[in-house]
Amino acid sequence: xxxxxxxxxxxxxxxxxxxxxxxxxxxxxxxxxxxxxxxxxxxxxxxxxxxxxxxxxxxxxxxxxxxxxxxxxxxxxxxxxxxxxxxxxxxxxxxxxxxxxxxxxxxxxxxxxxxxxxxxxxxxxxxxxxxxxxxxxxxxxxxxxxxxxxxxxxxxxxxxxxxxxxxxxxxxxxxxxxxxxxxxxxxxxxxxxxxxxxxxxxxxxxxxxxxxxxxxxxxxxxxxxxxxxxxxxxxxxxxxxxxxxxxxxxxxx
Amino acid sequence: xxxxxxxxxxxxxxxxxxxxxxxxxxxxxxxxxxxxxxxxxxxxxxxxxxxxxxxxxxxxxxxxxxxxxxxxxxxxxxxxxxxxxxxxxxxxxxxxxxxxxxxxxxxxxxxxxxxxxxxxxxxxxxxxxxxxxxxxxxxxxxxxxxxxxxxxxxxxxxxxxxxxxxxxxxxxxxxxxxxxxxxxxxxxxxxxxxxxxxxxxxxxxxxxxxxxxxxxx
Numbered sequence: 065x066x067x068x069x070x071x072x073x074x075x076x077x078x079x080x081x082x083x084x085x086x087x088x089x090x091x092x093x094x095x096x097x098x099x100x101x102x103x104x105x106x107x108x109x110x111x112x113x114x115x116x117x118x119x120x121x122x123x124x125x126x127x128x129x130x131x132x133x134x135x136x137x138x139x140x141x142x143x144x145x146x147x148x149x150x151x152x153x154x155x156x157x158x159x160x161x162x163x164x165x166x167x168x169x170x171x172x173x174x175x176x177x178x179x180x181x182x183x184x185x186x187x188x189x190x191x192x193x194x195x196x197x198x199x200x201x202x203x204x205x206x207x208x209x210x211x212x213x214x215x216x217x218x219x220x221x222x223x224x225x226x227x228x229x230x231x232x233x234x235x236x237x238x239x240x241x242x243x244x245x246x247x248x249x250x251x252x253x254x255x256x257x258x259x260x261x262x263x264x265x266x267x268x269x270x271x272x273x274x275x276x277x278x279x280x281x282x283x284x285x286x287x288x289x290x291x292x293x294x295x296x297x298x299x300x301x302x303x304x305x306x307x308x309x310x311x312x313x314x315x316x317x
Numbered sequence: 318x319x320x321x322x323x324x325x326x327x328x329x330x331x332x333x334x335x336x337x338x339x340x341x342x343x344x345x346x347x348x349x350x351x352x353x354x355x356x357x358x359x360x361x362x363x364x365x366x367x368x369x370x371x372x373x374x375x376x377x378x379x380x381x382x383x384x385x386x387x388x389x390x391x392x393x394x395x396x397x398x399x400x401x402x403x404x405x406x407x408x409x410x411x412x413x414x415x416x417x418x419x420x421x422x423x424x425x426x427x428x429x430x431x432x433x434x435x436x437x438x439x440x441x442x443x444x445x446x447x448x449x450x451x452x453x454x455x456x457x458x459x460x461x462x463x464x465x466x467x468x469x470x471x472x473x474x475x476x477x478x479x480x481x482x483x484x485x486x487x488x489x490x491x492x493x494x495x496x497x498x499x500x501x502x503x504x505x506x507x508x509x510x511x512x513x514x515x516x517x518x519x520x521x522x523x524x525x526x527x528x529x530x531x532x533x534x
Contacts, residue, residue, distance in 0.1 A: 067343050070514070077518050127360045133513050136520070140527025164367040166374075171530030188378070193371065198435035224442050231445040234452070245509040247502045252446075255453035263505040264512030270527060271519060279524050286515045293507060 065316055077285035084281025092283045095272045097241050097259035101145050104215035104239050109152040116213040117142055118159040118204060118229065119169075119220035120244065121197050126165040131221035133267075134245050135165055138220035139172055140270035141243070141261075145217055146176035153184050157207065159192045161200035166193055201225045205232050212236045218253065219243040219261065219269075230256025243269065324529045331528075332521055376400065402426075467493055 084090040108115045119138045123131035142158065149156040158169060170191055177186035194203035205228070208216070216233040218226065219242065226242070226249040233240045234256055242253035243261030253260050261269050268286065271279045300311045334356055340346075341353035379393035387393070403426060410420030418424050456462040473479030474490020520528040 073511070073514060074518055077515055081522075125364055127364055133516065136525075136528055137516055138527075140525050143527045163371040164364045166367065166371065168530055172527060175530060193375070195371065198438045202438055224439070227449050228442055228445045231448050234448075245505070245512070247505045247509075250505065251453075252449055255449045264508040267509075267512030267516035270525060271515075276524070279519065282515050282519055282524070286511055289511055290508060293511075 065314070073285075073289050076288050077282045080285035080288070081278040081281035084284070085278035087277070090277045090280040090284055092272060092280050092287075095261065095265055095269055097243060097261045097265070098141075098144075098269050098273050100239075100241055100259045101141075101217070101273075102148055104217065104241055105145065105148040105152050105154055107239050108149070108154045108214035111214040113214040114155040114157050114211060115145065115149055116157055116159070116204075116208065116211075116216040116233075116238070117145060118216075118218055119162065119165070120218065120222035120246075121200065121225055122160075122162045122165070122221040124162060124197070126162055126168070128221075131246075134221035135162060136168075137267045137270070138243070139165070139168060141217075141219050141266075142169070143172045143176055144270060144273055146173050147180050150177045150180035150184065155184050155190065157190055157192060157211070157213070159194060159200065159204050159207065161194055161196060163193070163195060166191070197223070197225070201228055204229055208232045208236055208238075213238055215239040215241070217241045218257065219266070222246055222249040222253070224249075227252040227256065233257075324523065327529055328521070328523050335517070335521055372400075467497070 080090075105115055119135050119142070122128065122135040122138075126132045126135050142156075146156050148154075156173070158173060160166065160169060170188065173190060174186045177184070192203060192207070194200040204225070207213075208229070209232070213236075216229070216238045218229055218233070218240065222244045223246070226244065226246075230240065230242065230252060240257040241259045241261075242257035243266045244250060244253060245263045245266050247263070250260070250262055254262075264286070268283050271283055274280065296311070296315075303309075303311050337349060337352045337356060340349040376397065379396050382393035383390050383397070403423065406420050406423040406426065407417035410417040410423050413419070418427075450468075454461070454465045454468055456465045470486065471490045471493055473482070473486040474494075479486040479490070516525065519525045523529070
């Protein structure tokens, strides 16, 4: 059953991507947090300050099964933020404690600044690798207090540093954009940030800002699968109310 | 190596790895299980190599900072001194008895300096939670008022004084947590997993630039 559901989902994604490619325009919901990134970078350009970006603690490894994908999704968003920063001649300072994600982050940041032909040259010093949880949090706090960046982007997999960094960003009056799929940390980002990517939006973010209709099609496919899940839940509730366990048995829950 | 070729190479490896892992999960034949196990071992080895590379990179950049007499060079010098000292202490314990923790100076530094500093930093999280809660619970709108009311009820459920005031507080608090919060959190988990599947699918098709170090199609 799991394989069948996965195959149907992937089939829907592919079908919607194909239709998007053939049909041209695909309309998907806007993500305010992604639309705010140019505003965050523009603010930094006007104030002559930097943009602070962090991927969160991310289980300290990109190979962490539940948190690694969030770090990867964050790097996709960082690529967009870096290109916006490069275009506007703004320095983006990236903080991470994840050693095995460093090469990918460095490559992404370098490509973004080089592709945009920025007036601010890419410099490896933009990436602040601070290993382990406590030194990483202390390093971020120190940077926020010393440099007082105009905007902070807290996007990735967070633990308790979500509230620490979010509040530290509030103290210096930065425009804050957060995003995580860690359910326990979502409330802290909602409380401290101006815009938040909630759960699945983290993965959809880089696709949502793409103008590529086939990539946007995958988001449309996701929405259809969500409708399907909601329908299954409603049917399940109705069946449960009648005392039937038919759906539970089919899904082998 | 051109960036396009580099992207195709990464994509090809990602597809092969994904097929093996999917095969192991859904079919679970001994061959696929062995292949998946080998790939997982590679991940551990590559991660450890990255750690070693990180250590070399750390020393290199901080040595450069000292040589250039950067603004932060005293901190870099201090880092190099501590790095060398702790590495020496740990290695001496490992060489002599096969365990770095057998060196009492190493254990002392870890237990009385590193762990203490870490726990101090962790403890200040409480103050950040207080100020975040104050920000979130200001009842300026109806939504914020509902949040504030729910927060107070759950707090009274958890605090012993709540039950002492009225035995209904734990009942209401439990209802809010089990009937209100749990399904909402599960919704986030379900759609998060769906988003992850879609992200992985786009990455395998080469549509996620971040997955390929910013290289576009």
